[in-house]
Amino acid sequence: MSTNRTPPLGDTTGLWQQVIAAAAGRCQCRGTCGKNHAKDGGRCPREHAGYRHRHGGGLVHLVAAPADPADMLLPDHRQAALPKRALAAWCPDCHQATLAAARKTWQAAVPPVEPDALFKI
Structure with missing residues (x-):
């Protein structure tokens, strides 16, 4: 019997540990959250x-x-497929603020929806 078992799908504990270890256990935000973190x-x-x-x-x-903040807007299954080099460690506050800023940027880039011809006056 082989001792090399593949983790079940959805088991990202090993990947999480690798990302956090690569970040030395510290949030990697460098200001995308809106704070400059200058004193740190x-x-x-x-x-x-x-x-x-x-x-x-x-x-x-x-x-x-x-x-990449733009990648935060990807569907969950696409985010889960990203390689380790495309991931970073985030504290909840920086992650939420960066995600909100990415959404705001995306919404500003999307042209306004025109009403259907049926409803034009």
């Missing part, structure tokens, strides 16, 4: 399992998500 050398200071100092405190749990 230009990179978010939040570390995995570290405590937040504001906004209710609590532990920080980093997520592995697309490094």
Whole structure:
């Protein structure tokens, strides 16, 4: 019997660990969230399992998500297929703010929808 087993589909624990290890356990945001992180050398200071100092405190749990904000708008199955080099470690606050900024940029680029000819006056 072989001892080399493939993880079940959807098991991303190993990939998450690799992304977090490559980031040295620290959020990799460099300002796409809208903050410049200047007093922290230009990179978010939040570390995995570290405590937040504001906004209710609590532990920080980093997520592995697309490094490119535009890729955050991809459907989940396309994001899951991204290679490790296209992922980054994000604290929840930076991830949510970056995602919101990406959505806003995308919405601004989409032309307004014209009404159907049936409804034109």
